[in-house]
Amino acid sequence: MNVDLEIAQKAELQPITEISEKLGIADTDLEQYGRFKAKLPLKYINEDQVAQGNLVLVSAMSPTPAGEGKTTVSIGLTDGLNKIGKKTMAVLREPSLGPVFGMKGGAAGGGYSQVVPMEDINLHFTGDFAAIEKANNLLAAAIDNNIQHGKRSVGLDPRTVLWKRVMDMNDRALRQITIGLGGTFNGVPREDGFNITPASEIMAILCLSNTIDELKERIDNILVGFTFDKKPVFAKAFGVTGAMAILLKDAIKPNLVQTLEGNPAMLHGGPFANIAQGTNSIIGTKMGLSLSDYVVTEAGFGADLGAEKFFDIKCRYGNLKPKAVVLVATVKALKFHGGVAKDQVKEPNVAAMEAGMPNLRRHITNMRKFGVNPVVAINTFPTDTQEELNRLKELCSAEGVRAELSQGWAKGGAGCTLVAQAVVDEIEAGKNDFKLLYDLRLSFEEKVEAIAKRIYGAARVNYSAAALKMLKSLHENGLDTLPVCIAKTQYSFSDNAKAVGAPKDFVLHIRDIEVANGAGFLVPIAGKVMRMPGLPLVPAAEQMDLDSEGNVIGLS
């Protein structure tokens, strides 16, 4: 049990001052948080370096409920690239604290491919999530304060407030609440709810802003609700954008840590992958590209969701051009998409694996639509057979992509040099030429259709009455021009989680549309969205302890 924690705790970490020195960071610029974490000032972003840098996106085939190990592969690949002589940094998301106490556990890689200090990264880290939470909740308090003090009312209809409070905790009892009870001193009663912090639009905004000024502009543009005559009310009206920016003054600076092998890693931001873009900050990515030759980054869920949003939202707003894409595939996931039940994917079954290949194939084809030929990283597990692994490599080869074993969990960077070399070869061949999937001038419906048909394989898109009503309001208020960020199950190309493999000719059902006007995208909802998880019957928290000397026990 807790192998990851054990490996992480046994590791001899280098002082973060040594890691930063190798990156050429002046001592006086380093803001240390303890001996092994630091924040870096924005001035180290160099747009020329960003333009020249080699940005590598790690995405995946459609995952199984167990996850396919993208973070572990990303960290292993970083160490692997360094091993073959490429100055490489991992630039990744910060994990959310909530799930650590629930079922999912932490998110700092696994085995010998981890970022450390693992405990701190999975707990408060450098306080970024707390700062984002506070900024989010200051706006909420200002909104209810405005409703309370009629004298300075901006005319917001309290029944239309879209802005939720957030807490980085799995706490289902806060999903749906009523606030402002108890008389005139306690505010105006209304229905409300809490989301978990990574679901905050402030998180999405922080991750899509290139500068402090852009951060403030995006905050100003948040759609908070509507007036009684249905005009949009934006965050700017509440006058606390500056105060929110003050709360984010350190959170906007990326965090430097290291891999178990002492290579630099930058963790910054962690937005949801369904209702938001699901990738680390633009600032973090640019900082990484400014300080090293290669940057390995990751996007949430499978490539239909994560990579598409990474490209069409993040790369668009950050003017980033990825040079390579790694698709993580596992023998287990292929069998799952070949129709094998979740609890039988560990049994050898080459035929089922072959039957799952259409899923991976469509992801490969999709990446080429963005101008990038992917590399497949086969994240290995002890239950994989040699025959399965060989066959998978052949199948990929037949698709015209290199597939290499990724053994970072068991072997660290040494287990990832083959994938690393494949990535370098792909980049050095110089044939990849990244392009966006759709033009921003397309209508909302056309944008959704472009993704649904070309990436998901849908025959058409259907809108519910609620979605159409919202769309009408967006059209009327000129809020319809942004990129789209489709919320959909990650387990299928379709909106039906059970449709594994490569479904086609299906209808994508958009049942609602949400507006992240500050972050800068519209969210067509094509599935259930869970914004506040709950704790399970036996929460992971019950296994944890701190001993008398301050050592962490049982964190996973």
Added chain:
Amino acid sequence: MNVDLEIAQKAELQPITEISEKLGIADTDLEQYGRFKAKLPLKYINEDQVAQGNLVLVSAMSPTPAGEGKTTVSIGLTDGLNKIGKKTMAVLREPSLGPVFGMKGGAAGGGYSQVVPMEDINLHFTGDFAAIEKANNLLAAAIDNNIQHGKRSVGLDPRTVLWKRVMDMNDRALRQITIGLGGTFNGVPREDGFNITPASEIMAILCLSNTIDELKERIDNILVGFTFDKKPVFAKAFGVTGAMAILLKDAIKPNLVQTLEGNPAMLHGGPFANIAQGTNSIIGTKMGLSLSDYVVTEAGFGADLGAEKFFDIKCRYGNLKPKAVVLVATVKALKFHGGVAKDQVKEPNVAAMEAGMPNLRRHITNMRKFGVNPVVAINTFPTDTQEELNRLKELCSAEGVRAELSQGWAKGGAGCTLVAQAVVDEIEAGKNDFKLLYDLRLSFEEKVEAIAKRIYGAARVNYSAAALKMLKSLHENGLDTLPVCIAKTQYSFSDNAKAVGAPKDFVLHIRDIEVANGAGFLVPIAGKVMRMPGLPLVPAAEQMDLDSEGNVIGLS
């Protein structure tokens, strides 16, 4: 406007590594948080040094609504003591973020007597409040999760839950809420509410714990509510004490900063002064005493509340023996207690000042009941006349106490050397011999009476029916043996805020009793208690901004 911020921003700070070096902290033990803040490991607590150290408490006469500047005096006195050659550290509370955006503003001293970096201290600082908030809310989530999953129920009656969630924000709409709405997936509906983070019992616990083991024991002992047959349910039943301790693993370490004059200051914890003990952590105080010869510390509100709780709760649990007490008095406050209206205290009025002397006199007498003869620090304001100041010194002299001008706001340490010398003289005279006011073996009612009669000047204590009912339950469950922490207005010795001066022969009304069984005290409520402030009509947040370069504007 914003003179404090301007002075703080102009200051040339020493790197925290230089401050810590002077204290003999090994480089590898220092956990830096940026260049000017650091956490210190608990191993630097040396109980022998603690026993020998000179602990100086700064308290005050009954304050006016404007506050009498205790923190400014504490910091000025620290600099003053260093100026006259005494190796001194200020050990103070961390400010709460909530009020920063409301009306009150920050709490890091003022003028030339501030602790810096002022902005960071008033914002997230080193994340302690966020960690306490998270630990508090993890217990809340575990409680509602237990209610949700009947299978593992500990039998808690959801209608009796005493444990509230917290948020460090002035947000009145969260005072009274209903949670768990929306069906079986979203928990069990019940009435609830949020407190502001400094009101969390976790904050009180962190500040009263001497070790990590004690912290966990105190968390285990939190009274969460009652079973359907009215048996107490404690936090231990929910199995997340270890996880909560993990969340507090860094928060339990004190934070090192500096005064504007480069003297060391330790800020650690910030519990409420009404429903809790209102002083920094025992660990912080002990660390200060271990690393310097003098420690200047402060307790919230006037001496009837702050000093009494400091002595009878904190010193009792920490086995601390203060060597001197400074009572902060102002000419304005004396006039206020002499019957002058709040908006006229700036007018010269020696007679009114004399009429207010009974308030200060009773505080002086009270301190002697703890075995300590106080020094009076007259915190000066530009509106004070020379005649008033001279007369006040005479009046104090007649009481047998030294009174000196404290001019830290305008002059820093140089303005506080006279108070500093008076404190040193008092300690070196060796006549002070600290003792607690009451024995722990007294009954609850006897403890309350000891404070009410001997410190407040009440004739007797009256209990409401609700208080008597609670007391009966405490007696029955053996929860009645702890020290008491009376919640009462700070503006009067009585429970009537308007009874200024030195009221006597009044009845103290205890209308309810709360139980901080983890922190280790019972709270007789003798007044209104505000646990979640609201934002004013025009919140201070509206004046704040962050410029393009990341500079803070308008924080006060």
